[in-house]
Amino acid sequence: MNIVSFSGGKDSTAMLLMMLEKGIPIDRIICVDTTKEFPAMYLHIEKVQSMCPVEIEIIKIDFDYWFGEHIKTRGKRKGQKGYGFPDFRNRWCTALKREAVKKLQNTISKDAIQYHGIAFDEKVRADNNKGRNIKYPLIDWGVTEKQALEYCYSRGLDWNWLYEKFHRVSCWCCPLSRIGELRVLYNDFPNLWGELQEMDKKSFRKFRSDYSVAELTEKFANENL
Secondary structure, three states, rough: OEEOOOOOOOOHHHHHHHHHHHHOOOOEEEEEEEOOOOOOHHHHHHHHHOOOOOEEEEEOHHHHHHHHEEEOOOOOOOEEEEEOOOOOOHHHHHHHHHHHHHHHHHOOOOEEEEEEOOOOOHHHHHHOOOOOOOOOOHHHOOOHHHHHHHHHHHHOOOHHHHHHHOOOOOOOOOOOOEEEHHHHHHHHHHHHHHHHHHHOOOOOOOOOOOOHHHHHHHHHHHHHO
């Protein structure tokens, strides 16, 4: 069984469509939805589905629950509500994605081959999965991140030009984003920034070590004067 791990980003999209072009059999396509993706990403996934004969199976994570509602039952923060914004030491959202995939893997034959979209110029990331039944077609084909994006553009996929504004187009509320990208979020996506301000009210943890959401709001507003 061949299973494609599909995030909806440029690399996994290019990998999936190239596999289809090359006639590589695909049995299942798995996509984990954090529910905090850009609106354009959901439209992109729908467009890819229209180009793909295999159903894209969506696994949703209840981000809002874990962010602001879950009550911790142990540890030094026992009784505290929500995990708040993630940081470099506590990337709980990434852990939830891995857990969702792990649960799925338990229902799949150990002989199944997983296909991950890691580009040739990031092949060091594949070292973390040595010994597992995972293949990296883009690495095997020498396809770089830039080439993957150009290929997607050539197929009519543009994510409403998100990649012209952001280096990564995963969760829009990620505090690990570059300051420049957060500035774009503030200026070009006011509705999402407003949602981020509401999320800030529920988080016990500061958005970033250097800036709170309020401080960034003031900073970006002053820049626009």
